[in-house]
Structures are given as structure tokens and as C-alpha cells.
Amino acid sequence: MNCIRSVPPHIAALKPYEAGLTPEDVRERFGIENAIKLASNENPLGTSPKAIEFACRSLSDMARYPDSGLALRRRLADEFNTKLGNVIVGSGSEGIMANIVRTFLLDDDEILTTEAAFLGFQVLARGRGVHYRTVPYRNWTYDLPAIADAINDRTKLIYLANPNNPTGTYFTRSEFERFYAKVPDRVLIILDEAYFEYAAECPDFPDSMNYRFDNVITLRTFSKAYGLAAARVGYGFAHEDLITMLLKVKLSFEPSGASAAAALGALEDEAFLRMSVESNRTQLAYVSEALRALGHRVVPSAANFVMVVTETASQADRLFNDLLREGVIVRPLKATGIPNALRISIGIPEENRRLVSAVSTARIPVLASA
Ligand SMILES: Cc1ncc(COP(=O)(O)O)c(C=O)c1O
Structure with a gap:
């Protein structure tokens, strides 16, 4: 064929x-x-009964296109004490990752991450056809000093999942701060915090909301602790200019109306x-x-x-x-x-x-x- x-x-x-x-x-x-x-x-x-209730209620509006995630973005901005312009939502955090890969990479750019990174990211990165470089784990944890040393002129994107899937390990605040100091600001860092809610209890866990640097995008999800994996809703926080670029490529109507409603319900159920x-x-x-x-x-x-x-x-x-x-x-x-x-x-x-x-x-x- x-x-x-x-x-x-x-x-x-x-x-x-x-x-x-x-x-x-x-x-x-x-x-x-x-x-x-x-x-x-x-x-x-x-799943939280509130999330189910909100999703069910939204079904009576199924004949209409949803609001492009606007109400959920507003709610997340409130919840996390930031501005609407700093928030993106999408079809799972993987959906947002796909948009990042699509938005920022040119053919000659390189992606840098750990070996055996989250499989979903590996597929997205390899599917973009750019050079994909990895650094071995140290004790099953991201070797951040080695990743920093591996940055070259072509490195455009660094992917860090914290805690990491599949190892479950995390890097600490001081490890991240030492690493960040070595990353040029032309390099975008994805901090994938899909498991944030579980790890937030660790006293030295680096909540990325405290690192609102221009070249860091935080990704989180409703799929894990919020119990909404099938709804496919993820969200991210970053500099307004960066979010604006992502909004240019985001599918107009992701996440679906019922999914966004479920996420809004989940946020009501602490x-x-x-x-x-x-x-x-x-x-x-x-x-x-x-x-x-x-x-x-x-x-x-x-x-x-x-x-x-x-x-x-x-x-x-x-x-x-x-x-x-x-x-x-x-x-x-x-x-x-x-x-x-x-x-x-x-x-x-x-x-x-x-x-x-x-x-x-x-x-x-x-x-x-x-
Ligand atoms: C590290 C990591 N990031 C992202 C995801 C995907 O999350 P979502 O369901 O929001 O696309 C997962 C799911 O397993 C994950 O482990």
C-alpha cells in the first residue's frame, strides 16, 4: 500500500x-x-461520588460543544492560587504532553530524559522523530547531575517525572535546585507530577508550584488520586506565554464536557x-x-x-x-x-x-x- x-x-x-x-x-x-x-x-x-454526580448532571447538555475547559481552568487557578493564563487543561496529562512535543520541537532539536522513562512520554517523543537521548538511572532515581552534564546545544526539552513511573522514586528539593541551576533557560523542563498528591507528604519533595520558572511546565492529572482515569483530564501550570503557545495547538474541545464536569466535582470532594x-x-x-x-x-x-x-x-x-x-x-x-x-x-x-x-x-x- x-x-x-x-x-x-x-x-x-x-x-x-x-x-x-x-x-x-x-x-x-x-x-x-x-x-x-x-x-x-x-x-x-x-471515583468520588461528587465527580460522578457532576458528570451525570453535565450529560443533559451533551448536544452542545463544551467550553474548551475554561470553567475547569478557572477553578484550578483558584484552587492553586494562580491566574487563568497560567493554567492549561487537556485530554489527560498525556494529551498536554503531546501538545508540548508538537509546539516546541523543531526537527533538529533533542529531547533528554532518563532511561526507561514513563512509556507514554517515550512514545510521544519517539513519534516526533527528533533525537531522543537518555541517561541511566542511579539507584533507580533520575541521575540529575548526569542529565545536566548531558545537555548540549541541541537540547530543547527535558522530561522529569517526579515521582517517577515506573520506579516510584522521587528526587528531592535540593537535588532539583542544584539541577535547575545548570539548565539554560532556552531548555524547557517538563515536571510531570502525575503522582503529586501521594508524594506531597514527603518533607523534601519539591512541589513544582514553588518553582514557577519561565522554562518549567508542571503537569498533573485527575487520573490517579482523583480516581478519574477513564475521564482523561490532565492539567498544567506554566508561564502565561508558554500556556498561550499550547492553547494554539490544543484541540478546541478537549477535555470533553462530561470529563471537565467530573474533574470539577472531584475538586469539590477533598x-x-x-x-x-x-x-x-x-x-x-x-x-x-x-x-x-x-x-x-x-x-x-x-x-x-x-x-x-x-x-x-x-x-x-x-x-x-x-x-x-x-x-x-x-x-x-x-x-x-x-x-x-x-x-x-x-x-x-x-x-x-x-x-x-x-x-x-x-x-x-x-x-x-x-
Ligand atoms: C508519570 C506519568 N505521567 C503521566 C501519566 C498519564 O496520565 P494521564 O492519565 O493524565 O494522561 C501517567 C499515567 O500512568 C504517568 O505515570
Whole structure:
């Protein structure tokens, strides 16, 4: 097919996104009725009833185009003590990331980030066809000094997720400040804080709202602690001129009316947010300690998931399959670039107990170095 032959090679080389297995897939494949999904870092408590109520109410207006996210931008500006001109909303924070990549990069520019960065960003960056450079992790954390040293004349965009997916680690305020001092102001830094609400409790976590530099854009999402992953609503804060550029390429009507309404409802329900963060705090500690007690290497996490590192890729495969047979779906990290690790989302207490029990019966040897 001629039209396919003319697809640029950097697009042809990508793989379509493969959604993880669902409990229904596991029922069909293994005949297990009550499989649980701990694979996509969603909120295991579900969605705030207020968010659902607001979304339902908005449905009676479905014949009309939505307001382009304006009411939500206003509400976020109020909530975070900033101005409307400093706020953008979009179809998930990934949607905003796509607009950043589209807005700022020329063909000769380079993107710089860590190895095995958040897969969604890798795909967007590689799909733009510019040079994509990475720096290895240090102790599963962004090596910020090495990233700063790797900046060259072509570096246009640096992507930092804090806390990071898939490792769950975060960099501290002083680490970020030392790093920022070395970044030329022509380089745009994305600070992706998809897991901000969970990490905000760490005393040395660098809340990027305190770093309103001209070349920093903060990205956050309603998909995690707010329990609205399917609604696809993300938001960002940056200098007004930068936001204006993004508004030029943003799809006119993202996010959808019902999604923006759900986000507005979620912002009204502080109790749900608090409960979600508290539940994650105790359950994250439980899962991390229980898996370590079983001899696994669990990377310390400030998010709503943990990364478990195995000695070899085949051990990670085996653990993944053993858990699947017990009806527990977790995320293998081969596609992200860490084939010897799994990412496990934190669930509600019964789910986490089931995970720990399934891990205890899995056949992988306990690590000598754990
Ligand atoms: C680091 C990071 N950034 C962004 C996203 C995507 O968030 P959204 O659902 O808002 O597109 C995720 C989702 O897993 C993530 O882990």
C-alpha cells in the first residue's frame, strides 16, 4: 500500500499501545472469576461520588460543544492560587504532553530524559522523530547531575517525572535546585507530577508550584488520586506565554464536557482525595514491607505503585505469569525498558493481601542481595 510506505520511519518503528490484561481476559484465559488488576496505577477506591454526580448532571447538555475547559481552568487557578493564563487543561496529562512535543520541537532539536522513562512520554517523543537521548538511572532515581552534564546545544526539552513511573522514586528539593541551576533557560523542563498528591507528604519533595520558572511546565492529572482515569483530564501550570503557545495547538474541545464536569466535582470532594492518599500511605507500606519480607527487592516508592526488581528478565516473566494464574494482574516492564522488573499498583487491603499471598506461592527464588 503506497500510502503506508510513505509513513515516516520513526512512526512506522513504533508499536501500537497494548492495554494491559483485564480481569475479563483472565477469566477467559484461565477460567478465574475474580481476578484483580494492579497494573495501571489507578485509584483502587474508585471515583468520588461528587465527580460522578457532576458528570451525570453535565450529560443533559451533551448536544452542545463544551467550553474548551475554561470553567475547569478557572477553578484550578483558584484552587492553586494562580491566574487563568497560567493554567492549561487537556485530554489527560498525556494529551498536554503531546501538545508540548508538537509546539516546541523543531526537527533538529533533542529531547533528554532518563532511561526507561514513563512509556507514554517515550512514545510521544519517539513519534516526533527528533533525537531522543537518555541517561541511566542511579539507584533507580533520575541521575540529575548526569542529565545536566548531558545537555548540549541541541537540547530543547527535558522530561522529569517526579515521582517517577515506573520506579516510584522521587528526587528531592535540593537535588532539583542544584539541577535547575545548570539548565539554560532556552531548555524547557517538563515536571510531570502525575503522582503529586501521594508524594506531597514527603518533607523534601519539591512541589513544582514553588518553582514557577519561565522554562518549567508542571503537569498533573485527575487520573490517579482523583480516581478519574477513564475521564482523561490532565492539567498544567506554566508561564502565561508558554500556556498561550499550547492553547494554539490544543484541540478546541478537549477535555470533553462530561470529563471537565467530573474533574470539577472531584475538586469539590477533598475528603475523597484525603481518604485516597491515606489509604495509599498505609497500603504502600504494607505491600512494600510484605514483599521485602518474602525476599523481593522492592524499590522505595512515593507513588501508588511499587517496582519489584528481579535478578533476570525470565524471573520477572515467571513471576508475572505465576501471579496471573492466581488472578493477580500486574505490569511487566519490558516495553518500558526494564525487562527484569514488574510494576505493582497498590490496591485496597483485600487486594493487597491477595497479591502478597500470590507472591508467596510464586516459584521465583529469593534474591541473595535482597
Ligand atoms: C508519570 C506519568 N505521567 C503521566 C501519566 C498519564 O496520565 P494521564 O492519565 O493524565 O494522561 C501517567 C499515567 O500512568 C504517568 O505515570
